[in-house]
Amino acid sequence: MSYDREVxxxxxxxxxxxxxxxxxxxxxxxxxxxxxxxxxxxxVRHRYNPRTRQFYKDETIVKIEKEPFTHGAMRHCYRxxxxxxxxxxxxxxxxxxxxxxxxLNYVAKCYLNEDGTIDTSQHGSDSVLTxxxxxxxxxxxxxxxxxxxxxxxxxFIRAYALEFVDRPGKPMFAVERFIAGNDSYGVGFLKHxxxxxxxxxxxxxxxxxxxSAHSFYASEGQRLVADIQGVxxxxxxxxxxxxxxxxxxxxxxxxxxxxxxxxFRHCDLSDVMGIPIFPLSRNERRHQxxxxxxxxxxxxxxxxxxxxxxxxxxxLDLNRERRKTALMRPVxxxxxxxxxxxxxxxxxxxxxxxxxxxKLSKMQKSSRTVVQRSKSxxxxxASCLNMALTDTVFDHRSFHRYESGELKxxxxxxxxxxRSMRRTNAANHSKIIPESPMKITDKTKANLGKVHYYLACLxxxxxxxxxxxxxxxxSAEEAPSHDIFSVIFHLCHAASLYNVQACLSxxxxxxxxxxxxxxxxxSNIPIDFESSKDLCRRALSSQCSAAAPKVAAGCLLYQIxxxxxxxxxxxxxxxxEESLDCLKVAAVEAxxxxxxxxxxxxxxAAGFHVGDKVEGNYFMEGTFYPGVxxxxxxxxxxxxxxxxxxxxxxxKLTVDNxxxxxPATQMQGVSPISDADALGAVNTDEESLFQNYELMAKLAxxxxxxxxxxxxxxxxxxxxxxxxxxxxxxxxxxxxxxxAELEG
Numbered sequence: 197m198s199y200d201r202e203v204x205x206x207x208x209x210x211x212x213x214x215x216x217x218x219x220x221x222x223x224x225x226x227x228x229x230x231x232x233x234x235x236x237x238x239x240v241r242h243r244y245n246p247r248t249r250q251f252y253k254d255e256t257i258v259k260i261e262k263e264p265f266t267h268g269a270m271r272h273c274y275r276x277x278x279x280x281x282x283x284x285x286x287x288x289x290x291x292x293x294x295x296x297x298x299x300l301n302y303v304a305k306c307y308l309n310e311d312g313t314i315d316t317s318q319h320g321s322d323s324v325l326t327x328x329x330x331x332x333x334x335x336x337x338x339x340x341x342x343x344x345x346x347x348x349x350x351x352f353i354r355a356y357a358l359e360f361v362d363r364p365g366k367p368m369f370a371v372e373r374f375i376a377g378n379d380s381y382g383v384g385f386l387k388h389x390x391x392x393x394x395x396x397x398x399x400x401x402x403x404x405x406x407x408s409a410h411s412f413y414a415s416e417g418q419r420l421v422a423d424i425q426g427v428x429x430x431x432x433x434x435x436x437x438x439x440x441x442x443x444x445x446x447x448x449x450x451x452x453x454x455x456x457x458x459x460f461r462h463c464d465l466s467d468v469m470g471i472p473i474f475p476l477s478r479n480e481r482r483h484q485x486x487x488x489x490x491x492x493x494x495x496x497x498x499x500x501x502x503x504x505x506x507x508x509x510x511x512l513d514l515n516r517e518r519r520k521t522a523l524m525r526p527v528x529x530x531x532x533x534x535x536x537x538x539x540x541x542x543x544x545x546x547x548x549x550x551x552x553x554x555k556l557s558k559m560q561k562s563s564r565t566v567v568q569r570s571k572s573x574x575x576x577x578a579s580c581l582n583m584a585l586t587d588t589v590f591d592h593r594s595f596h597r598y599e600s601g602e603l604k605x606x607x608x609x610x611x612x613x614x615r616s617m618r619r620t621n622a623a624n625h626s627k628i629i630p631e632s633p634m635k636i637t638d639k640t641k642a643n644l645g646k647v648h649y650y651l652a653c654l655x656x657x658x659x660x661x662x663x664x665x666x667x668x669x670x671s672a673e674e675a676p677s678h679d680i681f682s683v684i685f686h687l688c689h690a691a692s693l694y695n696v697q698a699c700l701s702x703x704x705x706x707x708x709x710x711x712x713x714x715x716x717x718x719s720n721i722p723i724d725f726e727s728s729k730d731l732c733r734r735a736l737s738s739q740c741s742a743a744a745p746k747v748a749a750g751c752l753l754y755q756i757x758x759x760x761x762x763x764x765x766x767x768x769x770x771x772x773e774e775s776l777d778c779l780k781v782a783a784v785e786a787x788x789x790x791x792x793x794x795x796x797x798x799x800x801a802a803g804f805h806v807g808d809k810v811e812g813n814y815f816m817e818g819t820f821y822p823g824v825x826x827x828x829x830x831x832x833x834x835x836x837x838x839x840x841x842x843x844x845x846x847x848k849l850t851v852d853n854x855x856x857x858x859p860a861t862q863m864q865g866v867s868p869i870s871d872a873d874a875l876g877a878v879n880t881d882e883e884s885l886f887q888n889y890e891l892m893a894k895l896a897x898x899x900x901x902x903x904x905x906x907x908x909x910x911x912x913x914x915x916x917x918x919x920x921x922x923x924x925x926x927x928x929x930x931x932x933x934x935x936a937e938l939e940g
Contacts (some may be wrong), residue, residue, distance in 0.1 A: 207349070223374045225301070231277050232296040234259045235880055242325065242357040244370075246332045247855040249803050251325065251357075259296060259356065260304055272314065276302040276371065301374040304358065306367055316365025324357050324368040326444055327433075331355045331372075333443075334421045334434040337411040344410075344469055348403045352431040375427055387425040391435040391448055393455030403429060403466045410469050412453065413634045415642025419452045440641050450643070454651035458660070459484070470633040472590055474644075477685035478576060479663050511808050573681060577721070584691035584702055585730050590636040642740035645693030652686035652698065655679055656714030680716040687713065691731065696745040699735035700881050703728040703752060712880045729756055736774055743781035744882050750775030751885040754894070765898050772895040779888050803851060804828070804836050812838040813853035820855060889918035893931055900938060909938035 236259050242251045254280065264272035277299040307315040307323050314325075326413065335352045342349045355372040376384075388404035389395045395405060398496035404424040409422040423435040423446075437456075441449040448455070457474040461484065466473075478482065501574060655678050663679040690698030701711040705721040732753035736746055754771045757763040803826050804810065811820035827837035835853060839846045886894070896911035912935035919928040 208670065218254070224297070226275055226277075229261070229275060231259055231261065231275065234261065237360060238362055240359040240361050242328070242359065244325075244328050244332055244356065246336065248851045249856055250851055252914040258302075259299070267308075271305045271307055274304045274306075274369075275374075276304040278302055278371075279697065301376075302371050303374045304369040304371045306369045314365075314367045316367045317781075321357075321359075322366040323444075324370045327370050328357055330434060330443060331432075332435050333419070333436045334431070337414060337419065337421050338431075340414045341407050341410050341469075346403065346406075347465070350403065350407050350431060353426070353430060353432045355432075357660050372432060372654060375430065385401060385425070385427055387423075389422055389424050389456065389459075391422040391437055391446060391452045391456075393459050395459045395461075402463050404431075405460060406463070406465045406469055406471065408456060409466065409471050409474075411632075413471060413636070413640060416637050416639040417641075418639070418646070420456060422456060439646065450646045450650045451654065453647045453653060455646060455921075458651060458654075472633060472636065475685075475689055477679070479665060479679050479682055483663055487870070547819065561783050576681065577684055580688035581721070581724075584688035584699075585727070586692055586733065587694075588641065588689070588692045590633070605737075639740065641693045642695075642738075645690045645695030645698065648686045648690035648693065649695045649698045652683045652690065652701075653713055655683045655686070656717075676716060678714065678716070680714060680720050683714045683717060684721065687717075691792040692735065694734060694738040694740070696735040696738045696741040696749060697879065699731045699738075700745050700749050700752070703731035703735070703749065704881060706731065707752075707756065725756060725760065729753055736771075736778075743778040743785055744884075745879075746778045747775050747782055748882045748884050750778060751891070756883055765902055769895065769898050769902075772891055772898070776888070776891055776895065779891070803834075804854065804856070809857040810836075810838060811855040812840065812847060812849050813859060814840070814847070816853065822857060825854075887922065888916075889924070889927070889931075891921065892918070893927070896931075896934070900934075905938045909935045912938065 236257045238301060239256060240260055241254050241256055243254070244251050255361045258276055258278045260276040261274050264274050265271050277296060279295060279299045305592060309315050314320075331352055331354070335354070338350045338352055342351075351477050353372045353375070355370055358369045358371050360367050360369070387394075387396065388401060389408060408421055408424060411419055418439050420437040421434050422437055423433065424431055424433075426432045435446045436443050437449060437452040438447055439450055439453075441447050458476070458480060460474060462471070462473050476820075597821050655663070658677045660678065660682075663682055664676060665679070687698045687702055691702055692860045701713045701717065702721070705717045706724050708723050711717045732749045735741075735749035736753070738746065750771055754768060754775065757768055757771065806825055806828060808825045809822070810825055813819070814821050821840050821842060823838040823840040825836050826839045826846065829835035829837060834851050835848060836851065837846055837848050838854065892915035896908045896915060900908035912931045915927040916931040916935065919925075919931065
């Protein structure tokens, strides 16, 4: 079935209109509050245009209660009324008497200071505007979801900001329509999932969960819309998770994505949408409850009570507060083993440790936790470790499984090329089988690898004690604090997707070194130097990764080759040169991160940016052609230069004549942040064995050995200068002498 955007938008507008008409027909649910008697206030409305990425202002008049009818930890919520179209002839002093009994109901929310007063600061205003933008970002992915013609389409209530210009400080409120009543199942306002892994287990509707998963794959793993809540499939107040933490405090990034996928149940609707299976470990699957065949297990219920209405806004705000604290950072964990892990992962003398790793492993075995393992556990670990060195293939087996969790082949029907669908009747509803799965790009694979890595880290942080199998141990101290098999499972899946951090953690464990991912990893993975070298090479070949962990992988690989002996100089030279190249890139990345840390602005829309994909009104003729923004002309970002895709010509246009072809948002002053910033602690696995000057000196020795005296001399001289700056005077002196000898 082809997707007609105008038809779908018309259908969604009609859905909202019917809901509003139904509310009016049932009489005003806020009639008893006599809001007609409240004086009207002049406000400036800020409406967001996702096409131009700009806020546009106009004036209107509203009536809002002086006291909030409920509040949470972060916001106050007020009842508000606004006429659909204020009459042009109305004046402020008598406008309050015109038709307010027929005015529509709205909910207005404002942020609070710590003392409970309304936040009138710029940060408070930016936070409101960010909420509006996120609602449009979520709406964009709802449109993408609806294009696939799901059994039930979804939408988000449109919101805007109101600035109360006649009040002190001109506070900003986020405003959206209030929709009362129940959905078609007889249920009112409901939260289906959160940004920290919660999934509703009572109503258990499939559409909201599948929509969240679909947003991840549709965005190539760069976004996941969470905090799905609302009436029926009309949602509000979402949180968008991004792979680079760009959406403020509530954006838990790949951690939040990992928490979502751990609780996500792959179902028949997932197959309808062509969503691949997110692999879970055997213990995770055992713990996970299974969906019923029906969309829900709902029974009819009465209308929402006033107390429930109050509660729902408190829950919204409570969830926003939890967005900031949903995950413990490693520095906040009080368990002793987390401190021990960081201490044991010190790399200052790691070359000696590698040489003696097998011996040390045997000597220390009695002091380490070795988890009880059955033959099937051993086989599963072996299978995972083999998989870590095999590229993940998204074939038909990746897109369907039996209820037991076992994968089965997908049987396709129809002609190829379209997302055509075959409908068959099942128990009480139609099942739709799509012809083809969603496209999995290299970017999607890279982001999936990051999600698997974060899920392994969360297991290692004891985030899921309920997953640990209930086995008998001699004492409570011997019992593991987390499921090491799930850690290994997700690290191996991440490594198969070329996640560098996962490859590095496994490579360290394979030579008997500890990993910051889990204190149990080293003692529960067999030592295999060849596998460790292959994992390091895999890390170095990754195309989508930060450079710092690749440097650590290169250093570890070089040290293993050096310790083993017998390796040719050519291979060691190649490893050192690649590591030095990665060091240069890492320095640039560190500079970007430092600049990001110095930026203070976060939240407001900043219009278009260079590189954005857009459509331009070609010579103002009314026909829009695709292109890319190549220049921002004016300081206020109201004029841009577009380079058209078809002929490469350029044109300067105002933003009113430019339409975005990308998702709704770009947050001002936000750059990708490091995993260390995201987790609140340094990943000690990524600490390099050698400093840059040490790598240069080692490479210089090899270059001299093969007769390349000129390159060797320059490398020794560069190493000496860097060592001098680092205070390593003896090394600097020795290397300067070597440089002079080679020059002579």
